[in-house]
Amino acid sequence: xxxxxxxxxxxxxxxxxxxxxxxxxxxxxxxxxxxxxxxxxxxxxxxxxxxxxxxxxxxxxxxxxxxxxxxxxxxxxxxxxxxxxxxxxxxxxxxxxxxxxxxxxxxxxxxxxxxxxxxxxxxxxxxxxxxxxxxxxxxxxxxxxxxxxxxxxxxxxxxxxxxxxxxxxxxxxxxxxxxxxxxxxxxxxxxxxxxxxxxxxxxxxxxxxxxxxxxxxxxxxxxxxxxxxxxxxxxxxxxxxxxxxxxx
Numbered sequence: 001x002x003x004x005x006x007x008x009x010x011x012x013x014x015x016x017x018x019x020x021x022x023x024x025x026x027x028x029x030x031x032x033x034x035x036x037x038x039x040x041x042x043x044x045x046x047x048x049x050x051x052x053x054x055x056x057x058x059x060x061x062x063x064x065x066x067x068x069x070x071x072x073x074x075x076x077x078x079x080x081x082x083x084x085x086x087x088x089x090x091x092x093x094x095x096x097x098x099x100x101x102x103x104x105x106x107x108x109x110x111x112x113x114x115x116x117x118x119x120x121x122x123x124x125x126x127x128x129x130x131x132x133x134x135x136x137x138x139x140x141x142x143x144x145x146x147x148x149x150x151x152x153x154x155x156x157x158x159x160x161x162x163x164x165x166x167x168x169x170x171x172x173x174x175x176x177x178x179x180x181x182x183x184x185x186x187x188x189x190x191x192x193x194x195x196x197x198x199x200x201x202x203x204x205x206x207x208x209x210x211x212x213x214x215x216x217x218x219x220x221x222x223x224x225x226x227x228x229x230x231x232x233x234x235x236x237x238x239x240x241x242x243x244x245x246x247x248x
Contacts (some may be wrong), residue, residue, distance in 0.1 A: 001228035002132055003030055003227065003228055005030070005135060005240035007032070007090060009033040009073070010084070011064050012036075012064070013088075013113070014045075017220070018140075018218050020217055021219070024221060025086075026053070028224055030085070032058075033058050033060050033203075034194065036072075037063050064113070064118075075165065085134075086135060087136075088227070089137065091113070091138040092110075098151055102153060110157075114119075115165070122180065125178075126227065131177040134177045136231075138181055139162050140185065140219070140226055141159040141162045143187075143246050154210050163238055174235060179234065182237070183223060184242065186207075187204050188216055188243075190216065210244055211243075224238055
């Protein structure tokens with residue numbers, strides 16, 4: 001795949017799906033800025049893996065829900081590289097509770113971490129990218145944002161909002177040559193899913209037509225496609241990476 005930009009910021013990329021996205025994008029020749037909030041050692045490990053494979057990476061620590069920090073981070077990247085070519089908003093949290101037991105602060109903490117932070121990133125990316133009249137943003141949402149899920153009212157709202165917000169940014173940024181798309185992963189094998197019992201795993205996979213959990217690399221390759229020039233006429237879309245679990 002070809003990329004017109006030269007660098008990418010991947011938020012929450014010190015572990016899990018974000019780390020795999022960072023490695024895959026580096027493999028396509030992009031300089032990757034590996035973001036972390038508190039896992040500096042893990043982020044450095046991702047950077048080291050990228051460099052060992054012949055890629056280029058830098059770590060950048062900031063809390064995505066801190067507006068001033070996010071703004072400064074984008075400015076620092078542009079100052080260092082002359083541009084921000086791409087952004088992947090991947091950072092997020094969960095705080096699961098049944099709605100009747102969920103306090104307002106439980107709801108807002110997830111909204112701020114998952115949705116408000118992505119808004120800041122999308123906005124600042126547009127400011128940086130419109131100077132070169134090109135760029136792309138991929139927001140990592142979730143199948144839960146499309147289907148809902150008991151015990152995840154806050155998470156579902158944040159991810160559903162991310163899908164709608166991406167479409168609005170796509171409309172506003174199209175004339176500047178900037179594209180915004182969303183990926184909604186289903187059940188993806190990560191360190192967290194490794195801890196589930198076989199019985200629980202079987203219950204989940206029984207609901208997936210392809211009969212297995214997805215791999216982080218599959219999400220990463222889909223992300224790379226949407227950022228690349230191969231997707232130059234795709235904006236405002238939601239790409240489902242869920243093994244057929246939700247085809248609506």
